Amino acid sequence: MCESHVYLLKDGVQKMIMEDVVFIRPQGEQLYLQNLLGNEQTVDAKISEIRFMEHKIILEPTTR
Secondary structure, three states: OOOEEEEEEEOOEEEEEEEEEEEEEEEOOEEEEEEOOOOEEEEOEEEEEEEHHHOEEEEEEOOO
């Protein structure tokens, strides 16, 4: 399986915001996320790191 869990890093704490993500598309200072079941979410964030072996994507909030 190639889906990943997405976490938002805030104040040094990682909080899972979506499971089984299969698609990410940047939209300016936002990221559009879609998971295996078709659920969608847009977050004000940028990618901090991707851990392929752990199926983990860590995001940092963007400031507006």
